[in-house]
Amino acid sequence: MDFWKRPGFWFPLLIVLVWGAVVLVVHQALMRETAFILLMAVALASSLNILLGYTGYVSFGHIVFFGLGGYMGFYLLSVQGWSLIPAAICGGLLSAVVAGLVGSAVLRLRGAYFALATIGINEAARAFVSNFGPFGGPIGLSINFSAYQRYGGAGEALWMTFILLWILTMIILVVSYLVKNSRFGLGLLAIREDEDAAMVMGVKAPRAKNITFMISAFFPGVIGTLYFFKNGNLEPGDAFQLTMSIEMLVMVMLGGMGTILGPMVGAVGYQWLRGYLLTTPVFKDLHVAVAGVILLLIILFVPAGFIGWVRDNFRRFKMVLE
Amino acid sequence: MGFVYGLAAMGLTLIWGVMEVINLAHGPVIALGMFGTYLLFTHLGLNPYAALIPVAGMGLILGLIIYVIAVHRVINAPPLSSLLSTFAVNMIIIGVCTAIFSTSPQNINYSLGSLGVAFLTINYSRLIGAAGAVLVTAGLYLFLYVTRPGKAIRAVSNNRDAAELMGIPSAKMLALSFGLGTMLAAVAGGLISTFFPFTILSGSPYELKSFVICVLGGLGNPLGALLGGLILGLLEGFIPVFMPVSWVPVFEFGLFVLVLLVRPTGLMGAD
Numbered sequence: 280m281d282f283w284k285r286p287g288f289w290f291p292l293l294i295v296l297v298w299g300a301v302v303l304v305v306h307q308a309l310m311r312e313t314a315f316i317l318l319m320a321v322a323l324a325s326s327l328n329i330l331l332g333y334t335g336y337v338s339f340g341h342i343v344f345f346g347l348g349g350y351m352g353f354y355l356l357s358v359q360g361w362s363l364i365p366a367a368i369c370g371g372l373l374s375a376v377v378a379g380l381v382g383s384a385v386l387r388l389r390g391a392y393f394a395l396a397t398i399g400i401n402e403a404a405r406a407f408v409s410n411f412g413p414f415g416g417p418i419g420l421s422i423n424f425s426a427y428q429r430y431g432g433a434g435e436a437l438w439m440t441f442i443l444l445w446i447l448t449m450i451i452l453v454v455s456y457l458v459k460n461s462r463f464g465l466g467l468l469a470i471r472e473d474e475d476a477a478m479v480m481g482v483k484a485p486r487a488k489n490i491t492f493m494i495s496a497f498f499p500g501v502i503g504t505l506y507f508f509k510n511g512n513l514e515p516g517d518a519f520q521l522t523m524s525i526e527m528l529v530m531v532m533l534g535g536m537g538t539i540l541g542p543m544v545g546a547v548g549y550q551w552l553r554g555y556l557l558t559t560p561v562f563k564d565l566h567v568a569v570a571g572v573i574l575l576l577i578i579l580f581v582p583a584g585f586i587g588w589v590r591d592n593f594r595r596f597k598m599v600l601e
Numbered sequence: 602m603g604f605v606y607g608l609a610a611m612g613l614t615l616i617w618g619v620m621e622v623i624n625l626a627h628g629p630v631i632a633l634g635m636f637g638t639y640l641l642f643t644h645l646g647l648n649p650y651a652a653l654i655p656v657a658g659m660g661l662i663l664g665l666i667i668y669v670i671a672v673h674r675v676i677n678a679p680p681l682s683s684l685l686s687t688f689a690v691n692m693i694i695i696g697v698c699t700a701i702f703s704t705s706p707q708n709i710n711y712s713l714g715s716l717g718v719a720f721l722t723i724n725y726s727r728l729i730g731a732a733g734a735v736l737v738t739a740g741l742y743l744f745l746y747v748t749r750p751g752k753a754i755r756a757v758s759n760n761r762d763a764a765e766l767m768g769i770p771s772a773k774m775l776a777l778s779f780g781l782g783t784m785l786a787a788v789a790g791g792l793i794s795t796f797f798p799f800t801i802l803s804g805s806p807y808e809l810k811s812f813v814i815c816v817l818g819g820l821g822n823p824l825g826a827l828l829g830g831l832i833l834g835l836l837e838g839f840i841p842v843f844m845p846v847s848w849v850p851v852f853e854f855g856l857f858v859l860v861l862l863v864r865p866t867g868l869m870g871a872d
Binding site for chain 2: 331335337339384385387388390391392394395396398399400402403405406407409410417521525528529532565566567568569570571572574575578579582
């Protein structure tokens with residue numbers, strides 16, 4: 280195992296490990312909240328990257344899995360009284376199952392048609408959930424405060440959510456590494472380059488794509504449950520935001536798709552930038568516009584993203600970065 | 602209502618048909634059309650329908666600018682790049698306009714009364730909206746099939762390399778069709794603004810509807826867009842008879858995904 284020779288893999292993992300550990304040691308609520316948002320962005324971007332970066336399929340409505348999984352987990356938590364971990368896993372599983380069903384049909388579409396179909400699925404899911412009685416319809420669900428008692432009060436519950444997210448983020452990084460460096464992953468990369476050629480070469484493209492779609496949908500589902508558990512309530516509008524879905528794409532693009540470190544850099548960079556623009560008086564009103572300008576510049580001039588750019592321009596990193 | 606949906610979708614379908622770019626800046630342009638009409642109406646006292654003409658002109662220019670800045674470089678790149686670059690334009694427009702206009706709803710206070718036919722009541726403004734949409738469609742068809750630049754656009758959308766060899770400046774034609782696409786969006790926005798109040802964010806529902814319509818009618822087919830718009834308008838009219846209004850989007854987007862799967866070329870598309 281040439282594990283240590285692959286810093287492109289263990290370096291991001293190490294960062295997340297140390298980062299989470301520092302937050303836990305310092306034990307400060309503000310720091311935890313910041314880290315939670317950042318880690319969530321990293322986790323979402325990385326799980327999208329499993330689909331987008333490896334197979335090249337642009338899922339524009341990936342947030343649908345975040346929303347659906349969140350709803351399922353939240354429903355089990357608040358109405359059925361499950362505890363957090365099984366509920367989150369069930370949320371993830373539901374997302375994966377939905378992805379499997381939807382994917383077997385939708386993944387036959389290519390390029391922009393697939394992107395459009397995913398937007399349609401997101402909107403259909405949002406509209407469906409707004410009308411679905413058990414999920415609270417347009418009002419959404421909210422958690423009974425006593426549910427937090429089981430975890431030793433609300434404060435402790437928040438810490439636990441953070442720890443779970445922290446572990447989950449590391450799991451996602453490991454999974455995306457494993458996928459990338461397996462025979463399966465090589466098949467996916469072949470699909471990205473030329474799907475027909477890959478099929479001729481014996482890659483079972485439909486099945487491979489479907490499995491990837493399911494993996495990439497499972498994690499947002501789990502994250503959704505954690506996030507809405509932390510928030511205490513959820514509404515259809517929050518759960519299926521198309522903008523958030525596009526933000527995920529932006530993060531992956533920023534950092535460089537198909538790499539493991541890339542989505543992480545992109546997610547942290549994007550969130551930092553957003554935070555900076557929001558709090559700077561000059562840009563306060565224009566933060567969306569400024570973010571748009573920056574995004575445009577990156578797409579036009581650095582299409583490979585930050586990590587891709589570094590890899591292409593500095594030979595020393597070429598072998599190191601995954 | 603369906604006709605105006607169709608008009609909004611036509612801009613999107615034209616851009617897709619000619620250059621295979623999904624224009625995510627479509628919604629904000631519709632909203633800009635609404636605001637353009639609103640500003641001309643309130644500040645210059647222009648009749649909202651007369652205001653459509655300058656709005657159309659501005660839409661054309663805006664489209665050309667967007668094309669040159671954001672689309673031209675990524676037109677041959679994978680779909681993700683053009684999707685994201687038009688989305689960046691979307692963010693820029695929304696960001697700037699939110700800062701200028703804020704997100705409070707505006708309304709064009711201009712009523713034409715309504716027409717009573719037996720038990721139906723139809724607003725004149727809606728009637729004119731539909732007529733305007735039909736008129737613009739006819740104009741677009743004449744332009745695409747009779748005039749020289751129109752023919753050139755069709756040639757470019759058919760086969761860009763061959764058109765280039767025939768001496769058609771394809772970059773200019775692409776820019777022109779992008780401009781026309783945004784112009785249609787702006788006009789549709791102007792028409793919508795005469796019957797609904799709006800904010801700078803209200804373009805996005807129409808953008809989503811436009812996607813549905815384009816797919817229904819076949820991406821790249823302007824007449825299909827009008828038909829798709831009508832179908833959507835009818836659905837919105839009839840579904841509430843059977844079940845609560847809030848179920849309408851479930852059907853719309855369900856239909857959308859279904860059509861994409863079964864007939865990606867749309868209901869009318871043969872190619």
